[in-house]
Amino acid sequence: MSLNSADTAFANLLTEHLPEGSVSQTEPRYLEEPRGRYNGRDTFLVRPETVEQVSRVVCLAARERVGVVPYGGGTGLVGGQVSSEGPLPLLLSLERMNSVRAMYPAENVLICEAGTILADVQSAAESVDRLFPLSLASEGSARIGGNLATNAGGTAVLRYGNTRDLCLGLEAVLPDGQIWHGLKRLRKDNTGYDLRHLLIGSEGTLGIITAATLKLSPRPAVSGTAIFVVPSPEAALSLLAVARDRLGEMVSGFELISGQGLRFLKEVLPDIRQPFETTPEWSVLIEVGLVVGMDPQAALTGVFEEAAEQGFALDGVIAQSAQQADDFWSVREHIPEANKRVGAVISSDVSVPLGHIPEFISVGKQLIAEAGSFRINCFGHLGDGNLHYNIFALPGEKASDHADKRAQLQCIVHDLADRLGGSISAEHGIGRLKVDDLQRYGDPAKLSAMRAIKSALDPMGIMNPGAVLKITC
Structure with missing residues (x-):
């Protein structure tokens, strides 16, 4: 079924049903994406403040057959938030829905709205001595609804899992405008199809996430950070095995860094302090979060010594302070920026x-x-x-x-x-950038099931049209 553009008449219709100031023309920042591969088109922007208002918008869009593109923090790297083809869609930003609704520290649970910035979720958890472990380079601007919609990964997946693994429940507006009230705080709820997992990672093509029940963790009593030089990627994997054999699930980060990445940093970001005078071809950044009574210096020294005896580690520096640990992570986190500048x-x-x-x-x-x-x-x-x-x-x-x-x-x-049995999209999603790739590499049975789900839940195709699946007439 063909869609209609979000024209002035449709914007006026929205204005009749929403508070003053909810509907406007889009500003340039909503029409860009970090890599500059897609340019959005001037259309109308709606910024609802409640789930009921989101429901009204989607009901009207469904009635008028107007596409809706959900917008979080705009940090996605595959064009899922920018529409450059087809009828003009409505851009729906969740930025005004940014409240932490409730915290239950004894249950390790936090409930927040989809427009909450990831760093604010982390801070809210810290305020009750808990940890929300999702960590991304864009955490100062990425919003939790977008993190869930793309099933974001980040640097702590090894220990805590993807965003999917950190969510207990959702509130969402479905393509017909119905509100799904699924903000349960349960670890066990075996009552049929799991809509939560269906919506997480769907990139706004099956509904709009408006709030989430998130899983918190105890904060590690102490943490340690180190960078070890390794002779090869094979040795890095062996080092990982040594670390996990010694420390189990207390290994929270394990990042491979290439010499080329460090040389790019020296070239375009020379102020970033690097730990080695001579650039190693391969190194590993490792972070551990330990329980009470453990010494991170001793733990990381033990890992290094065992790995060095077996030839898996050639050199290393263990952070002696929080500042030095931050400096190590700054090296890793600035590599994407250096790549962009090169x-x-x-x-x-x-x-x-x-x-x-x-x-x-x-x-x-x-x-x-x-x-x-x-x-x-x-x-x-x-x-x-x-x-x-x-x-x-x-x-x-x-x-x-x-x-x-x-x-x-x-x-x-x-x-x-x-x-090699891998995936062409590990943590950034499909968006619009990899739609053709998904068609080429996706399992035919899976793609058929995905199309059936999309057709059943969104028969008019109004939810983020053109993202994830090819539009078919």
Whole structure:
């Protein structure tokens, strides 16, 4: 069924049913996305303050057959929040729904609205001596509704899981305007299909998340951070095994850093303090959160000594203060910014089984070399198999010089990840960027089921049209 554009008549209709100031023309910041791959079009923006107002908007959109694009913090990297084709959709921002509704520290539970900024959720948890462990580079602007809609990952997945694993319940508006009141605080609720997990990761194509019941954790009594130099990705995996054998689930972060990434930092962000005078080709950032009575210095020293005896670690620095730990993390967290300043030919977000990571890195390097002369910055969340595999032009060249090879290079990376039993989208979702990739690499039975679900819940196709699944006439 074809959609209609969000025109002035539709905006006037919304204005009749919503408080003054709820509807406006979009500002430029709502029409951009971090990588600059998509440009939105001037349309109407609605900023509701309650779930009932969201319901009214969706009911009217369904009645008038107008597409709705949910907007969180605008930090998504696959174009899910920006529509550049088809009839003009309505942009629906959750930014005014940003309250923490309730906290139950004895239950390790927090309930907040979808427009709450992730850093504010973390602060609210800290105020009751609890931890909300989702941690992203964009946590100062990303909103929890978008984190849930994309099932965001981040640096602590190894210990705490993806956003999906941190959610107990949802409140959401479905495509027909119905409000689903699912904000239960239960760990066990075995009453049929789990709509919570269906909506998480659906990127706004099956409904609009308006609030969530989130799972908190006790704060670690003490924490420790270190950077160890390793001779290879294979050794990094062996180091991970040593760390987990010694410390179990107390290993909360394990990040692989390539020498190319550190050289980019020196080139474009020289003020970022690096721990080694000579840039190592491979290093690992490790963070541990320990229980009462444990010494993080001793724990990390023990990991290093055992790994060094077996040749898995060559050098290392253990943070001696909170500031030094922050400096270590600053190195890791500024690598994406350095990549952006250098300018990538392609950027990939893939995952492969842990045992295949060394093969993926070595074979990928060979295949890219056969396609041309490039620099590769491969880094990421080694503990959960998620690698950010980015390809750059040589010094003196520009990324645009290789525009004709982008599709070929992306295909090389995705084909290899798929062949090794991996995924072409580990933590950033499908959005609009990877719709064709999903068609190419997705399991046919899964895609058929996804289309059936979309058709059943959103028969008019008004929810984030063009995202995740191809629009079919």
